[in-house]
Amino acid sequence: MSKLFIVPTPIGNLGDITLRALEVLRSVSLVLAEDTRTSGNLLRHYSIETPLRSHHKFNEHQSVEAIAEQIAAGLDVALISDAGTPGISDPGFLLVRTCLERGVEVECLPGATAFVPALVQSGMPCDRFVFEGFLPQKKGRSKRIEALQDEDRTMVFYESPFRLVKLLEQLMAVFGPDRRVSVSRELTKLHEETMRGTLAEVAAHFNSKTVKGEVVVVVQGLGRNKSLDEE
DSSP states (O other): OOEEEEOOBOSSOGGGSOHHHHHHHHHSSEEEESOHHHHHHHHHHTTOOOOEEEOOTTTHHHHHHHHHHHHHTTOOEEEEOSSBOTTSSSTTHHHHHHHHHTTOEEEEOOOOOTHHHHHHTTTSOOSSEEEEEEOOSSTTHHHHHHHTTTOOSEEEEEEOTTTHHHHHHHHHHHHOTTSEEEEEESTTSTTOEEEEEEHHHHHHHHHTSOOOSOEEEEEOOTTOOOOTTTO
């Protein structure tokens, strides 16, 4: 039976792709890619010649029905994003839902997702956490942060490097300057950096430099303030 494969791709280091992911990308009839230029580099690196087609947030609403019908008719398709696992702050959810509604089998391979290494290496509790992804850029942003004021679980955010300091300052205004935070950027890449400390300390650090690369922000939950020695 044909199916839709959700295939995670490296978040930086090309060596992080799994053997199974490479096998699937070689065996399917079509690869749907968020950006065919970025994904084309990945496929060429591993000498994969499977045809690529664009599937991104600007065209997915118009294309999911046709793609689901093609898979139902016998076409094996893989969905990838520019980096990480499709559907996690990337296109994918709509296609998965549409396929399932039409009885098309969906299989998601395990693999790279940026928030997992950032969370684990933050030094904050990982047993319970809430993934917030990207906050709204304008409308609803402050309200969402205020709604998290009493959140007990560790919180994980994605953020643009251009808005990182603004986010840290907004979190500081609601959570207080002493709440612990860990910011990881350029994960798995040459200039990978993780800065840990209070919101005030980390905001000051990044305010003094030009921030580059994708960013993951991990924030301590309310009341989860034990030191590493006390855990």
